[in-house]
Amino acid sequence: MSPTDDEIEDSSAPLIEHLAELRTRLIRSVIALLIGISVFFIPIQGDFIAEHVLEFLLRPIEQSLRALGDPSPTLQYTSPQEYLFTLFRISMVFGFALSFPVIGYQLWRFVAPGLYRSEKNAFLPFLVASPLMFLLGASFAHFVVTPLAMSFFLGFADVSSIFANLLSGAAEDLPDSAAVVPETSEGLKITFFGKVNESLSISLTFIIAFGLCFQLPVLLTLMGKAGLVSARGLADVRKYAIVGILVLAALVTPPDVVTQLILFTAVYGLYEISIQLVKRVEKKRVQKLREEGILGEDEDLYSEFEEDDEDGEKDAKA
Secondary structure, three states, rough: OOOOOOOOOOOOOOHHHHHHHHHHHHHHHHHHHHHHHHHHEEOOOOOOOHHHHHHOHHHHHHHHHOOOOOOOEEEOOOOOOHHHHHHHHHHHHHHHHHHHHHHHHHHHHHHHHOOHHHHHHHHHHHHHHHHHHHHHHHHHHHHHHHHHHHHHHHHHEEEEEEHHHHHHHOOHOOOOOOOEEOOOOOEEEEEEEEHHHHHHHHHHHHHOOOOOOOOHHHHHHHHHHOOOOOOOHHHHHHHHHHHHHHHHHHHHHHOHHHHHHHHHHHHHHHHHHHHHHHHHHHHHHHHHHHHHOOOOOOOOOOOOOOOOOHHHHHHHOO
């Protein structure tokens, strides 16, 4: 490859000019973020957009409560500023997501001049794939995982109420509301009063956790393109990956076997997909090396490393 085909866009600008450019990129990113946050405080049909997003995020807990017998699910806030801060929290998270294309573009424009042309072509697809995979993971969390988690947590109160009534001999007084647990025959009850910010925290935790987990193919493929990992290496540590994924599933999901199994299946499937993606990257690299005459037609990417390992083993034995 000639220098003109793959060269760094050199700049003779002094350090102060690079710092000035960085300041410009940061200012534009902050402005984009502020605009993204402000968008969610635009009123639509009498409510802010953030309130509509809040209702959308809390829909799994509403549906779970209705399925468990609560005809009018209600969430509360216990301090005057709590609801406003909850809306501001939503606007921060989703405002960043809305402004990410602008922020990512500013970051790219600052970093790109220091990259080779081939590095740009290799890195840009991952910059596009990363938010798409995060959106896929977030959607999976909201529409699949969060309803299962809410059903488990709130359904546990329903099971407790049944056992409490059986032990107290008041089974005929079983309440219609699933989230009410009668503790004694005298009528003492523990009732679910959901808080808005705590319920929102559960939904956002699942969204962020699954969104990050779905970055696995992007991360491993990028590392494979950089030569940091190989398909053979990923396949060799598959059993350790299974253990790690099981631990991850136990940490980020409720103590529900079904939810943990869903997360394990999703992340392990992404791990296997990552191995296949790294294989494709390696095939393209081998083809390129063969075209350049570095590798023979009967050699693969591991031939040189295997010869080095064999020479090292012989020297160690000697």
